Amino acid sequence: TQGQVITCKAAVAYEPNKPLVIEDVQVAPPQAGEVRIKIHFTALCHTDAYTWSGKDPEGLFPCILGHEAAGIVESVGEGVTEVQPGDHVIPCYQAECRECKFCKSGKTNLCGKVRTATGAGVMMNDRKSRFSINGKPIYHFMGTSTFSQFTVVHDVSVAKIDPQAPLDKVCLLGCGVPTGLGAVWNTAKVEPGAIVAIFGLGTVGLAVAEGAKSAGASRIIGVDIDSKKFDVAKNFGVTEFVNPKDYNKAIQQVLVDLTDGGVDYSFECIGNVSVMRAALECCHKGWGTSVIIGVAASGQEISTRPFQLVTGRVWKGTAFGGFKSRSQVPWLVDKYMKKEIKIDEYITHNLTLGEINSAFDLMHGGGCLRCVLKM
Ligand code: NAD
Ligand code: AHE
Ligand code: ZN
Numbered sequence: 001t002q003g004q005v006i007t008c009k010a011a012v013a014y015e016p017n018k019p020l021v022i023e024d025v026q027v028a029p030p031q032a033g034e035v036r037i038k039i040h041f042t043a044l045c046h047t048d049a050y051t052w053s054g055k056d057p058e059g060l061f062p063c064i065l066g067h068e069a070a071g072i073v074e075s076v077g078e079g080v081t082e083v084q085p086g087d088h089v090i091p092c093y094q095a096e097c098r099e100c101k102f103c104k105s106g107k108t109n110l111c112g113k114v115r116t117a118t119g120a121g122v123m124m125n126d127r128k129s130r131f132s133i134n135g136k137p138i139y140h141f142m143g144t145s146t147f148s149q150f151t152v153v154h155d156v157s158v159a160k161i162d163p164q165a166p167l168d169k170v171c172l173l174g175c176g177v178p179t180g181l182g183a184v185w186n187t188a189k190v191e192p193g194a195i196v197a198i199f200g201l202g203t204v205g206l207a208v209a210e211g212a213k214s215a216g217a218s219r220i221i222g223v224d225i226d227s228k229k230f231d232v233a234k235n236f237g238v239t240e241f242v243n244p245k246d247y248n249k250a251i252q253q254v255l256v257d258l259t260d261g262g263v264d265y266s267f268e269c270i271g272n273v274s275v276m277r278a279a280l281e282c283c284h285k286g287w288g289t290s291v292i293i294g295v296a297a298s299g300q301e302i303s304t305r306p307f308q309l310v311t312g313r314v315w316k317g318t319a320f321g322g323f324k325s326r327s328q329v330p331w332l333v334d335k336y337m338k339k340e341i342k343i344d345e346y347i348t349h350n351l352t353l354g355e356i357n358s359a360f361d362l363m364h365g366g367g368c369l370r371c372v373l374k375m
Contacts, residue, residue: 001074001075002029002074002075002085003029003075004029005026005027005028005029006026006027006036006074006150007024007025007026007027008024008025008027008148008149008150009022009023009024009025009148009149009353009354009375010022010023010025010064010131010138010145010147010148010149011023011064011065011066011147011148011353011356012025012062012063012064012133012138013052013061013062013063013064013065014061014062015061015062016052016053016054016059016061017052017053017054019357020052020065020147020356020357020360022353022354022356023133024133025064025131025132025133025138025148026131026132026133026134027130027131027148027150027151027152028130028131028132028152029075029077030075030076030077030080030130030152031077031078031123031125031126031130032077032078032079032080032125033077033078033079033080033124033125033154033155033156034076034077034080034123034125034130034152034153034154034155035073035075035076035077035080035083035089035152035153035154035155035158036073036074036075036076036130036150036151036152037071037072037073037074037089037091037150037151037152037153037158038071038072038073038074038149038150038375039066039069039070039071039091039146039148039149039150039151039375040069040070040071040072040167040168040171040374040375041069041070041071041167041168041171041372041373041374041375042066042068042069042146042147042171042353042372042373042375043068043069043171043172043174043175043176043347043370043371043372043373044066044068044356044359044360044363044370044371044373045067045068045175045176045203045370046202046271046295046363047067047142047175047295048065048066048067048141048147048360049360049363049364050271050295050297051063051065051141052065052360053297055297055298056295056297056298057298058119060120060121060139060141061139062138062139063121063138063139063140063141063145064131064138064139064140064141064145064147064148064151065141065145065147066141066144066145066146066147066148067091067093067141067142067144067145067146067174067175068146068171068172068174068175068176068370069090069091069144069146069171069174070088070089070090070161070165070167070168070170070171070173070174071088071089071091071146071151071167071375072086072087072088072089072167073085073086073087073089073158074150076155077155080155082155082158082160082326083155083158083160087160087163088160088161088162088163088165088167089158089159089160089161090158090159090161090170090171090173090174090329090333091143091144091146091151091153091157091158091159091174092144092157092158092159092174092320092325092326092329093118093142093143093144093157093174093175093320094109094110094111094157094319094320094323094325095111095113095114095115095118095143095154095156095157095325095326096109096111096156096157096324096325096326096327097111097112097113097114097156098326099113100112100113103324108322109186109319109320109322109323109324109325110319111156113154113156114143114154114156114157117143117154118140118142118143118154118157121139121140121141122139122140123140123152123154124154130152131145131148131152140152143157144157144174146174147353147356147373149353149375156326157325157326158326159325159326159329159330160326160330161329161330161333162330162333162334162337164337165333165336165337168350168372168374169336169343169344169347169372170333170336170343171372172203172343172346172347172370172372173329173332173333173336173343174329175320176202176203176204176207176346176370177203177207177332177341177342177343177346178207178320178321178323178328178329178332179204179207179293179318179319179320179321180203180204180205180206180207180208180209180210180211180267180269180293180321181207181208181210181211181321181332181341182211182318182320182321182322182323183208183211183267183291183293183318183321183322184196184208184211184212184215184265184267185211185215185321185322186318186321186322186323187291187316187317187318187321187322188265188267188289188291188316190211190212190215190216190217190264190265191215191216192215192216192217192218193216193217193218194212194215194216194217194218194264194265195217195218195219195221195259195263195264195265196208196212196217196219196220196221196263196264196265196266196267197221197223197255197263197265197266197267197279197282198212198220198221198222198223198238198266198267198269199223199224199266199267199268199269199270199275199278199279200223200224200268200269200270200275200294201222201223201224201226201229201230201232201233201238201269202229202269202270202369203346203369203370204269204293204294205222205224205233205267205269205270206232206233206236206238206346206369207236207346208267208269208293209222209233209236209237209238210236210237210341210342212237212265213236213237214237217237217265219239219240219259220237220238220239220240221238221239221240221241221242221255221258221259221263222238222240222241222242223241223242223243223244223251223255224241224243225243225244225245226366227241227243228366228367230243232369235345236342236345240258242254242255242258250278251275251278251282252277252278252279252281252282255282256282259282259284261284261285262282262283262284262285262288263282263283263284263288264283264284264287264288264289265283265288265289265290265291266279266280266282266283266288266289266290266291267279267290267291267293268290268291268292268293268294269293269294270294271294271295271296271297272294272296273296273300273301273302273303275294276290276292276294276296276302277302277303277304279292280304280308280313280315281304281308281313283313283314284313285311285312285313286311286312287312287313287314288312288313288314289313289314289315289316290313290314290315290316291316291317291318292315292316292317292318293317293318302315346369346370347369347370347371347372348367348368348369348370348371349362349368349370349371349372350371350372350373350374351371351372351373351374352373352374352375353373353374353375355373356373359371359373
């Protein structure tokens, strides 16, 4: 198949919110600096649903969504040296070129090399898509497009992993789990004894809990409007639960009262701008730090009284938990293999690519953390 167009199945999003359609798509061979990957397993993340909903200002249609996956390299384009056919890999929506201003800064995991192309749904080389149906181009998504049996990505977006690692599990290391762990370890740098509040106990929030537990947090307070989340959250390290619906005062006040003045760290894992405000305002005066992880819809804005910051609270955000993708995803895979981090516990459902619309229904229905699709 090397150098040839591959025809395979992919789930195509033609329009916002219209069911995905399983189509035969043509996947062009990788050009210079590109890698074609046979995706073996992909999970669904709420960011896929967000873009599909039409609320993402970068959303383009028709496109192939998906960004939490694992597979095996099928072929590589000219000049690609770090991976070869047969390598087991995780496609990474956050690239790491090690050459750009961002990568060299030592201050961020964001990479500038291919970001304009991935945001425009095309490849860097010729600003065109490698996906088409009968000659009509289909846009890429987040530089990954893993809802396809084959995808083409930039070489700076490919993490080569241990070939022994089970692809149906480590696919989760493409997004949600590293995001939560890294928000604690890299962005907030939670220290032993700290009091932590987590808003939203989906996969991202539970990974925050896991990270906070391993960092030695003394109290991990889980906040969710769905009380069914509380039972499972205990297994990830959450020590106390608060359902905002049980109180008739603002949730920030509830947390301040529970913690003698506020939490040391809070994490917003929902994508709701009023919760983001509450997450900042439940932080302790003088030092409390709040990390935004959730992705909010186009047009939404955060606000608070500047006095909240004047009096020492800190507002931060994180993308992919601050992890350098190509360097650190393989390290996370190794940590999973050594049983130092969980993955299996986040997988509540297993379906096939053909069942992807039901998988999204499950995701919206509650009771689902991650659903992994076999391709
Ligand atoms: P999820 O939907 O599984 O979890 C969200 C949780 O929040 C649910 O348990 C829900 O019951 C709860 N919730 C909803 N409204 C609430 C409210 N008002 N108060 C308290 N709880 C509430 O989602 P997920 O997959 O864990 O992702 C969480 C968010 O993180 C999404 O916005 C996703 O797009 C974003 N995300 C960001 C990054 C990043 O790099 N920054 C990476 C992955 C995901
Ligand atoms: N396109 C959206 C932004 C979406 C967003 O913030 N994405 C996160 C990852 S979410 C993964 O589930 C991210 O990493 N952002 C940094 C980046 O470079 O995209 C919008 O609002 O425009
Ligand atoms: Zn995601």
